[in-house]
Amino acid sequence: MYDYFLGGKTHYSVDTRAAEQVEVVWPDVIPWTRANRAFMHRATRWLATEAGIRQFLDIGTGIPTQPNLHQVAQQAAPASRVVYADNDPIVLAHAQALMLSAPEGRTAYLHADVKNPEAILAAEELHATLDLSEPVALSLNALMHFIGDDQKPYDIVQRLLAPLAPGSYLVLSHGAIDPRPGLSDAVTNLYRASGIHVQGRTHEEITAFFDGLELIEPGVVMPHRWKPETERERAEADARDLWIYAGVGRKG
Template sequence: MAENTSWMDQTTEGFRPPSDLHPEIPHPARIYNYFLGGKDHFPADREAAEKVLAFAPATPSAARANRAFLQRAVRYVAGEGITQFLDIGTGIPTAGNTHEVAQQVDPAVKVVYIDNDPIVLAHARALMAGPGHGATTVLQADLRDPAAILADPRVREAIDFGQPVALMLVAVLHFVDDEQDPYGLVKTLLDALVPGSYLILSHATGDFDPPEHSAAGKAAYQKAAAQVSPRSHPEVLRFFEGLELLEPGVVAVPKWRPEDAEAAEAWAPGYGAVARKA
């Protein structure tokens, strides 16, 4: 795919109509957008978000800490020479997107965004309609069907799977419950990548909170399009089996290579790590 191809060029095929937005059903991407201070959410999303804020008022700062982890991880991996990023569960576009960070390091970086929410595609198309963006593609697909993602001709056109790829699963796997085999989904994706590829992953946890907070968090997402399944440190570590974990390993997201001491002490109920496929 040629450089300076916009998202607008890549999203016409397979784009679902606005009738799929389901504004009456809270959606994790829109709830997260609310926490980040965005404007792309509906009353049902705000209601669910406010239930979380009632017992965890620091959640917006935690969302920002997770976003900052993504940016640091992308910057590092791009600096290691990775020029292809497959970002699954990207969420609604906000400042400091994967493509913006990576293409600052190397303008030739190619990014494919995957999300199952049509509102994400709608806003991505608007964001990318103008000039100045590198080789970036956005597609509507579902993490729970990784084989379909890998087989999609548009993904194959954008990414050369014969070369290393950075697979990004940032704040998405906690929306996949155990019955949907999250470890199997990640393995399917990793098996398609050549050695030298990277996994960038963050995941919600209840390890840092009293049990009643975790229960309240799950309840807040009960009516959402996807329920939340926080996982413990050993459970998150399991996603990296067979990979070479980069220092400092699986840690609270603010503590993954922080850029300043104050940021490292931010509260965030989630783990993050980056690993390399040998």
């Protein structure tokens, strides 16, 4: 569905039907999704150009929709190394076919679930690509709202961050609770009826994922308001609220 909302071509008819149902209930889903994707692009560029990061771990990759994280990072710094992780083998099959690294860098793909951080961190593919003694950007974009409170989402993030070197970063975006009456409940119920747990959180709850980190300005904000780069992006940032929050935090 995410690829459909982004205007991509790598999705199935069942995804299209489900996405169209979501659009009926939630008309803002396409700008919401595209604002989140644009945040990932800007945050990755900022990390590669301003923070000097050359290693990225992207968990919850999803079906590839260009430009992908490694393309953004390697355009800024061709030697960047990226590990993608997802628990859907179909996603990884597409990733291996479509995501080709720049020759100076490296891209690897890992079949793993964010709910098992230790398996991700112990994976041979990860250690063959990334050096955890050097800073890594951990990317958790539009992922943790699929993790219920009973699965200890804050603990998962801390376990992923724990072995990363000082100077590493957390990049996270997360669906928020829409204040319009009944909308968040309607979207939640629609996803859960399809067997997908989803849970919006408040700004304070989302900010708590960054506990112990130094938040990069402008902090945890709606994604289209995180360092807009163009006049169009600045105009979009002022134009509307989209109920998702995003931020970047640095590990000291």
